[in-house]
Amino acid sequence: MYSFKNDYSVGAHPHILKALSETNDTVQPGYGEDAYSRQAADLIREKLQSPAAGVYFVSGGTQANLTVISSVLKPYQSVISAASGHINHHETGAIEATGHRIEALPAADGKLTPALIGDYLGTAMEVHMRMPKLVYISNSTEVGTHYTKAELAALWEFCREKKLYLFMDGARLASGLDAGDIGFPDLARYTDVFYIGGTKNGALLGEAIVINNPSLDEDFAYNLKMRGALLAKGRILGIQFAELFRDDLYFKIGAHLNRTAARLTEGIRALGFGFSTDSKTNQIFPILPFAVIRELERKYDFYVWEKRDDGKAVVRLVTNWAITDAIVEQFIADLGECAATT
Amino acid sequence: MYSFKNDYSVGAHPHILKALSETNDTVQPGYGEDAYSRQAADLIREKLQSPAAGVYFVSGGTQANLTVISSVLKPYQSVISAASGHINHHETGAIEATGHRIEALPAADGKLTPALIGDYLGTAMEVHMRMPKLVYISNSTEVGTHYTKAELAALWEFCREKKLYLFMDGARLASGLDAGDIGFPDLARYTDVFYIGGTKNGALLGEAIVINNPSLDEDFAYNLKMRGALLAKGRILGIQFAELFRDDLYFKIGAHLNRTAARLTEGIRALGFGFSTDSKTNQIFPILPFAVIRELERKYDFYVWEKRDDGKAVVRLVTNWAITDAIVEQFIADLGECAATT
Amino acid sequence: MYSFKNDYSVGAHPHILKALSETNDTVQPGYGEDAYSRQAADLIREKLQSPAAGVYFVSGGTQANLTVISSVLKPYQSVISAASGHINHHETGAIEATGHRIEALPAADGKLTPALIGDYLGTAMEVHMRMPKLVYISNSTEVGTHYTKAELAALWEFCREKKLYLFMDGARLASGLDAGDIGFPDLARYTDVFYIGGTKNGALLGEAIVINNPSLDEDFAYNLKMRGALLAKGRILGIQFAELFRDDLYFKIGAHLNRTAARLTEGIRALGFGFSTDSKTNQIFPILPFAVIRELERKYDFYVWEKRDDGKAVVRLVTNWAITDAIVEQFIADLGECAATT
Amino acid sequence: MYSFKNDYSVGAHPHILKALSETNDTVQPGYGEDAYSRQAADLIREKLQSPAAGVYFVSGGTQANLTVISSVLKPYQSVISAASGHINHHETGAIEATGHRIEALPAADGKLTPALIGDYLGTAMEVHMRMPKLVYISNSTEVGTHYTKAELAALWEFCREKKLYLFMDGARLASGLDAGDIGFPDLARYTDVFYIGGTKNGALLGEAIVINNPSLDEDFAYNLKMRGALLAKGRILGIQFAELFRDDLYFKIGAHLNRTAARLTEGIRALGFGFSTDSKTNQIFPILPFAVIRELERKYDFYVWEKRDDGKAVVRLVTNWAITDAIVEQFIADLGECAATT
Structure with missing residues (x-):
C-alpha cells in the first residue's frame, strides 16, 4: 500500500546512502568536529553567501526547535507562533518543557503577519504577562502554504522595530523555497536563525x-550538548548535508516534491474536487466525500485531516523524494474510479 | 593517524550499512511504528527473556539519560551517581536542565555499592534536601571497570529495600557484559531500566x-516526543538494532572490543608500564612518561587523561569495532620503540 | 483617593494584627511546624469535615498555583484552564516555567464545563500532544462569576470519568462561596485540591x-521547600489562618465583600448603566461612557478593563474587607453626579 | 523551653509590629508599587551610597536565591558554591529545579577563595561540562564564619578577571557585617547582587x-512574578524594611545577635569546652560530651550538628533578636551544672 501520509515514509536518497558507505572507514573526531561536518x-x-553564519547539525525537528528556542529566550520570555505551528500543536509541549510559554495566534492560512503580531503585542507588554521575544514561523507551513519574499521581509522589518527575534522552522524548507520567490541567501538576510530540514x-x-x-x-554548542542534541558520530549528519548541498541535491529534491504534488493537485481538481488551502508545496489538502475516502483507503495510506458536516472531509496528501510520476498518475486514476463508483 | 581516542571514530559495521541499503525503498510508518523497530x-x-519489557530507540546517550531520568523522578527527587558518572561529568548539566539534582558520590573505581549509597542516605532523608530516588550506574564504567553479577544483584536488593529505582547506562554495555559474568537476561532481573548502547x-x-x-x-513515549528523542524516520534505529540482535552481532562486537583492548594491555604491560585502573573492557588507562607520550602523539590520537607530578601521565586508549590485530600490534611495536628512544 | 482597584489595597483585618501581636513573643519551631500552623x-x-486533608500555608496565589500544578503533573502532562484563568493570563508564565503547558479554552463567562473540556479532549489524546491531566478552575472567577454546587459536582463527575484531577484556585474563595450554594465541606468532596485565599x-x-x-x-512538603514556598517563620501564616477560621471571620469577610459589591451594583444599575458580566461576587464590571470614567478617575482608583467602540468601556470595581457603606454610598452619589454633568 | 535552634523562633521586633499597625488603614497600590516599598x-x-541599585522585596531566602540565580544564568551555565552553601545543602534542590547545576567546592570554613575557584575552573571550561558563570557566597556563612573586606575584594577582583558574577546570600547579613570590617556600601562595590535578610x-x-x-x-521584576515571589500586598515587606533601615535598626539587631553569641562563647569556653569553628557571628558551634548534651536538652532546644567518635558532638547555638542577657547567663549556668554532674 503506497503512503501519502508524510514525507518520511521511505529511506534516504541513494546519493546519501552512497556517501555514507564511501566514507564509512575514515577515522574522524566525534561530536561534530569531523571533516564532513565542517565541509557541510x-x-x-x-x-x-554568509561566511560568518553558525551552522549546527541535530537529529530532528523537535530537537532543533527546543534547542534554538530555549537558547534564545530568557526565562521570562515567550515565543509567538501561529496556532497551527508545529511547536504549538504537535511537539508534546517540548517548548513548555524548557520553561517557555507559546503565545499562539490564530492564523487561517498558517502564516503570521505584522498585523497579527502587532495586535497581540498591544495586549501583552507588562510584568504580569510573559514578555514575547521571539517569532516562530514555518516555511512551508503546516497547512501547505508558503511565505513570499515580501511577506518575510515585512515580518523581518517588523521584528527589528519591535526588538523581536525571528526564527524559521525549515522542516520543509526546500519545498517552501521552491514554491515561492525567497532565495536561499534571503534566509541569512531576513531571519535571526532558521533550520534546514533534512x-x-x-x-x-x-x-x-x-x-x-x-x-x-555565542556558546550555542553548550545548549546542543545539554539538550542531548550533539551526536557522538556527528559525521553521519555532516556526510548527509555535504551530499545535499554539494550539487544542489537539496533544492532538486524540493522541486521534485512540489512538482509531483502539483500534478496531484491538477488531477484531483480535474476530477471536480476542491481544496481547503491553496498549496503550492508538497502537502495538499483536497476535500473528498466520505465514501470516496473509504474506497481510497483500501489502496493508499493518508491522513483524514478534518471531518466536515456535509459528508465530506479534508484529507492530507504528502509527496516524498521517492515518489514517481507513475505512482501519481495511478493515484489520480484510482481516485477517478472511486469517484465514479461511489 | 589512527585514533584510540574513542569508540565512535569510524562509521558503522558493514552489516548495518547493508541493512540500511536493503530496506531503503520500503514504505513504513514514522515515529518508531515501523516494522523494523517492532522487530528489533x-x-x-x-x-x-522478558516478553513485557518496554523497548524504545533514541539517537544518543545523553538523550537516553535525560529522557529516562526525568521520566522516573518526581520534581523533588534526585539521582545518585558516582562522581565519575557520565551524567555528572560530561553531559553539560543535561540532567539538571530537566530540573533534577545529581547526588555525586566519590567512588575510586567508578562503581557504586550499597555501602556508599547507604552512607549517603543516612545524611539525606528530610524535607530540606532533595529526596534521592534513583541510582544511576554505568556498565562498563567511565574508568573502564565493570560490575560483576554479584555486585549488580547486591545493588538491586539494596535498592528494593530502600525503595530506590536502579538505572544502568549501557553506552558501553556489550564491552561491560563481555568483561564480566552478567548475562543479558540478568539486566531484566536486576535493573528497573537500562539502555543498550549502539x-x-x-x-x-x-x-x-x-x-x-x-x-x-506507562506513557513513556510522551516523554520521548517531548524531549525531542522521537525520530520521524524511526526506522533507521530499528533497522540497526534488528541487525545487531538478529545474530548476536551486538555481543560479537563487544567481544572484539575487549579482546583487542586486552592484547593492548598485555603488550603495554610487557613493555614495563603500569595502569591506573584494572580494566577488562575496551577502555584502558596506561601510565606513560611525558616524553613517550609526546613521541606517540605523532602517530596516534588519544586522550591524556590525567597528568601526574612524577613526569608521567595516565592516557586513555579505546578500541572500536573496526580495529584490527595489525593496528594493535603496530601500536605496541611503536610504543616499544618510543620507550626505547626516550 | 479611594481605590476600587483590587482586594489587597489595605492592610490586614484588625483581628489578625491583634493575633500577630499577642503571639509575637512565644518561641516556636520554624517551617510550619509551629503550634499556630497546626491549629489553623x-x-x-x-x-x-475532612480529618485527613493535607493543609499547607504559602505566601501567595501564584506560589500556590505553581507549586500545586507542578506537583500534580508528570512532565508530559498539561493543565486545562479557561483562557481567562489567572494562570493563563496574569502569572507571567509561572506554570510554563515549571515545564507544563496550559491548554486554554475560551469560556465567555470564565467557567469551564464538561462540554467545553470534552470537546477539547476529543482533539487531544495522542503522543504528539501534551496529555491533559488536571483541570484548573477559579471560584470566584476572574470575571466575577461563580460556580454553583451543581456545576461543580458535574465537573467533578466528569473529571472522575476522564481520569482528570480537579483543582480550584480559591484566591477569592470566600466571595465565591458566599455568592452561591457551594458549602465549605463540598470542596473536600468535589475537588482533588484547592486553596483558600487569605x-x-x-x-x-x-x-x-x-x-x-x-x-x-504524598511528600508535598518537598515541593513547597523546592519552590521557595516554605517560610522560615511559618507561624505568621498559621496565626492568620487560625484567626480567620476560629470564629468564621473568613466567611464573614466574604459576605461583607459581596454585600458591598451588591449595593454598588444596585446603585450603578439604578443610574441606568449596564454590566458586562452578571456578578454576585466582589468584582463587578459596569459599562460606562469614557466621559464619565474620566470624571470618576479624579476621585477613585479602578481599572479600565476593556475599551469598546461605542465610546464606552468596561471598568472593574473590587470591594475589600475594609470598605464601608459610607464609601459605597459616596461612590454611587459621585457616579450619579458625573453621569449628570457629562 | 528556650530555643537556640535558629534565628526565626520568635515573632518580629516590636518596632516592626508597630509600623504594620500604624500603616494598616492606608490605601496603597499592590505588587510592590506602594509608597512604603519605594521608601524602603x-x-x-x-x-x-548607590542611587541606581535595583531593590526588590521577596518573602524568603530560598525564593531570593532561586529567583536571582535563575535570572543571572543562561540555561547552560552553573553556579559555584561552597559545599556547605545553603543552596547546595538545605534548599531541596531549588536551584536545580530551575535547570541549573551547582558546582560544589569543599571549603573547610564555608568560605570560597580565588584559589579554590581557580582550581575548579582549571578543570571545567569545555562544551561537555556546564559553564560556571556565577559565584555564590554566604555572609555570614552556614558554619558561622564571615568574610573580611580584603577577602571579599579579592573574590570580586578574581570574578572580574574570570568574567564571573558574584552573588552574596545575606540571610544573616547583619551578623556577618557586624562581625567583620565590610561596610554596607562595600556591598555595592564588591558584589553584582546580594540580598539583605530580614x-x-x-x-x-x-x-x-x-x-x-x-x-x-533589566526586566528583573518579570522573574519575580514568574517565580511566585511578587506579593500582592507588597506593602508588608516595604513597611518592614523601611522600619529596619530608617534608624539603623537592622544593624543594631545584628550587633545584638553577635554580642549575645560572643557572651555565650566566652562562658562556654570558660567551662573548658572547645568549638568546631571560630565564629564571631550569631551561630556558634561548641563541642560537648553526649552526656552533657542529653542533660542540656531537657531545658533547651538546639541542633546536634555532627556526632564525633570520641563521645562528643558539635552542637549549634543560634541567638535571635529577642534573646536577653538573662537567658544567656542562665544557659551558661545550666551548662556549668550539667558539666559538673555528668
Whole structure:
C-alpha cells in the first residue's frame, strides 16, 4: 500500500546512502568536529553567501526547535507562533518543557503577519504577562502554504522595530523555497536563525540549524550538548548535508516534491474536487466525500485531516523524494474510479 | 593517524550499512511504528527473556539519560551517581536542565555499592534536601571497570529495600557484559531500566532504552516526543538494532572490543608500564612518561587523561569495532620503540 | 483617593494584627511546624469535615498555583484552564516555567464545563500532544462569576470519568462561596485540591492549600521547600489562618465583600448603566461612557478593563474587607453626579 | 523551653509590629508599587551610597536565591558554591529545579577563595561540562564564619578577571557585617547582587534583593512574578524594611545577635569546652560530651550538628533578636551544672 501520509515514509536518497558507505572507514573526531561536518557547514555558508553564519547539525525537528528556542529566550520570555505551528500543536509541549510559554495566534492560512503580531503585542507588554521575544514561523507551513519574499521581509522589518527575534522552522524548507520567490541567501538576510530540514527532504535524519545573528550564536554548542542534541558520530549528519548541498541535491529534491504534488493537485481538481488551502508545496489538502475516502483507503495510506458536516472531509496528501510520476498518475486514476463508483 | 581516542571514530559495521541499503525503498510508518523497530524490540525482548519489557530507540546517550531520568523522578527527587558518572561529568548539566539534582558520590573505581549509597542516605532523608530516588550506574564504567553479577544483584536488593529505582547506562554495555559474568537476561532481573548502547558498538547512531519496571513504562513515549528523542524516520534505529540482535552481532562486537583492548594491555604491560585502573573492557588507562607520550602523539590520537607530578601521565586508549590485530600490534611495536628512544 | 482597584489595597483585618501581636513573643519551631500552623490546619479540616486533608500555608496565589500544578503533573502532562484563568493570563508564565503547558479554552463567562473540556479532549489524546491531566478552575472567577454546587459536582463527575484531577484556585474563595450554594465541606468532596485565599480576604498575606486526594498529598512538603514556598517563620501564616477560621471571620469577610459589591451594583444599575458580566461576587464590571470614567478617575482608583467602540468601556470595581457603606454610598452619589454633568 | 535552634523562633521586633499597625488603614497600590516599598528601597540605596541599585522585596531566602540565580544564568551555565552553601545543602534542590547545576567546592570554613575557584575552573571550561558563570557566597556563612573586606575584594577582583558574577546570600547579613570590617556600601562595590535578610534579623518575613550590576537588573521584576515571589500586598515587606533601615535598626539587631553569641562563647569556653569553628557571628558551634548534651536538652532546644567518635558532638547555638542577657547567663549556668554532674 503506497503512503501519502508524510514525507518520511521511505529511506534516504541513494546519493546519501552512497556517501555514507564511501566514507564509512575514515577515522574522524566525534561530536561534530569531523571533516564532513565542517565541509557541510562551509557549503551551506557558501550557498547562503554568509561566511560568518553558525551552522549546527541535530537529529530532528523537535530537537532543533527546543534547542534554538530555549537558547534564545530568557526565562521570562515567550515565543509567538501561529496556532497551527508545529511547536504549538504537535511537539508534546517540548517548548513548555524548557520553561517557555507559546503565545499562539490564530492564523487561517498558517502564516503570521505584522498585523497579527502587532495586535497581540498591544495586549501583552507588562510584568504580569510573559514578555514575547521571539517569532516562530514555518516555511512551508503546516497547512501547505508558503511565505513570499515580501511577506518575510515585512515580518523581518517588523521584528527589528519591535526588538523581536525571528526564527524559521525549515522542516520543509526546500519545498517552501521552491514554491515561492525567497532565495536561499534571503534566509541569512531576513531571519535571526532558521533550520534546514533534512529528514523530510531525502536524508536518513538530520536538520541543520543556521544562526545568522552573532549574539545568538555565542556558546550555542553548550545548549546542543545539554539538550542531548550533539551526536557522538556527528559525521553521519555532516556526510548527509555535504551530499545535499554539494550539487544542489537539496533544492532538486524540493522541486521534485512540489512538482509531483502539483500534478496531484491538477488531477484531483480535474476530477471536480476542491481544496481547503491553496498549496503550492508538497502537502495538499483536497476535500473528498466520505465514501470516496473509504474506497481510497483500501489502496493508499493518508491522513483524514478534518471531518466536515456535509459528508465530506479534508484529507492530507504528502509527496516524498521517492515518489514517481507513475505512482501519481495511478493515484489520480484510482481516485477517478472511486469517484465514479461511489 | 589512527585514533584510540574513542569508540565512535569510524562509521558503522558493514552489516548495518547493508541493512540500511536493503530496506531503503520500503514504505513504513514514522515515529518508531515501523516494522523494523517492532522487530528489533521483539528480538531484544527475546534475548532478555522478558516478553513485557518496554523497548524504545533514541539517537544518543545523553538523550537516553535525560529522557529516562526525568521520566522516573518526581520534581523533588534526585539521582545518585558516582562522581565519575557520565551524567555528572560530561553531559553539560543535561540532567539538571530537566530540573533534577545529581547526588555525586566519590567512588575510586567508578562503581557504586550499597555501602556508599547507604552512607549517603543516612545524611539525606528530610524535607530540606532533595529526596534521592534513583541510582544511576554505568556498565562498563567511565574508568573502564565493570560490575560483576554479584555486585549488580547486591545493588538491586539494596535498592528494593530502600525503595530506590536502579538505572544502568549501557553506552558501553556489550564491552561491560563481555568483561564480566552478567548475562543479558540478568539486566531484566536486576535493573528497573537500562539502555543498550549502539553508537559505541558498531551502529551509525542509536541507543535502545529497555524498561523492565511496568510502572516506569506507562506513557513513556510522551516523554520521548517531548524531549525531542522521537525520530520521524524511526526506522533507521530499528533497522540497526534488528541487525545487531538478529545474530548476536551486538555481543560479537563487544567481544572484539575487549579482546583487542586486552592484547593492548598485555603488550603495554610487557613493555614495563603500569595502569591506573584494572580494566577488562575496551577502555584502558596506561601510565606513560611525558616524553613517550609526546613521541606517540605523532602517530596516534588519544586522550591524556590525567597528568601526574612524577613526569608521567595516565592516557586513555579505546578500541572500536573496526580495529584490527595489525593496528594493535603496530601500536605496541611503536610504543616499544618510543620507550626505547626516550 | 479611594481605590476600587483590587482586594489587597489595605492592610490586614484588625483581628489578625491583634493575633500577630499577642503571639509575637512565644518561641516556636520554624517551617510550619509551629503550634499556630497546626491549629489553623486543624480548624480548616474541622470546617471541611475532612480529618485527613493535607493543609499547607504559602505566601501567595501564584506560589500556590505553581507549586500545586507542578506537583500534580508528570512532565508530559498539561493543565486545562479557561483562557481567562489567572494562570493563563496574569502569572507571567509561572506554570510554563515549571515545564507544563496550559491548554486554554475560551469560556465567555470564565467557567469551564464538561462540554467545553470534552470537546477539547476529543482533539487531544495522542503522543504528539501534551496529555491533559488536571483541570484548573477559579471560584470566584476572574470575571466575577461563580460556580454553583451543581456545576461543580458535574465537573467533578466528569473529571472522575476522564481520569482528570480537579483543582480550584480559591484566591477569592470566600466571595465565591458566599455568592452561591457551594458549602465549605463540598470542596473536600468535589475537588482533588484547592486553596483558600487569605491575601484578598483580610490577611496580610497567605493562602492555605488543601489536598483532598491522598495520592497528591504524598511528600508535598518537598515541593513547597523546592519552590521557595516554605517560610522560615511559618507561624505568621498559621496565626492568620487560625484567626480567620476560629470564629468564621473568613466567611464573614466574604459576605461583607459581596454585600458591598451588591449595593454598588444596585446603585450603578439604578443610574441606568449596564454590566458586562452578571456578578454576585466582589468584582463587578459596569459599562460606562469614557466621559464619565474620566470624571470618576479624579476621585477613585479602578481599572479600565476593556475599551469598546461605542465610546464606552468596561471598568472593574473590587470591594475589600475594609470598605464601608459610607464609601459605597459616596461612590454611587459621585457616579450619579458625573453621569449628570457629562 | 528556650530555643537556640535558629534565628526565626520568635515573632518580629516590636518596632516592626508597630509600623504594620500604624500603616494598616492606608490605601496603597499592590505588587510592590506602594509608597512604603519605594521608601524602603530609597533608604537602602542611600545607606549603600548607590542611587541606581535595583531593590526588590521577596518573602524568603530560598525564593531570593532561586529567583536571582535563575535570572543571572543562561540555561547552560552553573553556579559555584561552597559545599556547605545553603543552596547546595538545605534548599531541596531549588536551584536545580530551575535547570541549573551547582558546582560544589569543599571549603573547610564555608568560605570560597580565588584559589579554590581557580582550581575548579582549571578543570571545567569545555562544551561537555556546564559553564560556571556565577559565584555564590554566604555572609555570614552556614558554619558561622564571615568574610573580611580584603577577602571579599579579592573574590570580586578574581570574578572580574574570570568574567564571573558574584552573588552574596545575606540571610544573616547583619551578623556577618557586624562581625567583620565590610561596610554596607562595600556591598555595592564588591558584589553584582546580594540580598539583605530580614527573616533572621527581626522581621516577620522578607528579604531585600539588591542588584548592583545594571545588566542583571533589566526586566528583573518579570522573574519575580514568574517565580511566585511578587506579593500582592507588597506593602508588608516595604513597611518592614523601611522600619529596619530608617534608624539603623537592622544593624543594631545584628550587633545584638553577635554580642549575645560572643557572651555565650566566652562562658562556654570558660567551662573548658572547645568549638568546631571560630565564629564571631550569631551561630556558634561548641563541642560537648553526649552526656552533657542529653542533660542540656531537657531545658533547651538546639541542633546536634555532627556526632564525633570520641563521645562528643558539635552542637549549634543560634541567638535571635529577642534573646536577653538573662537567658544567656542562665544557659551558661545550666551548662556549668550539667558539666559538673555528668
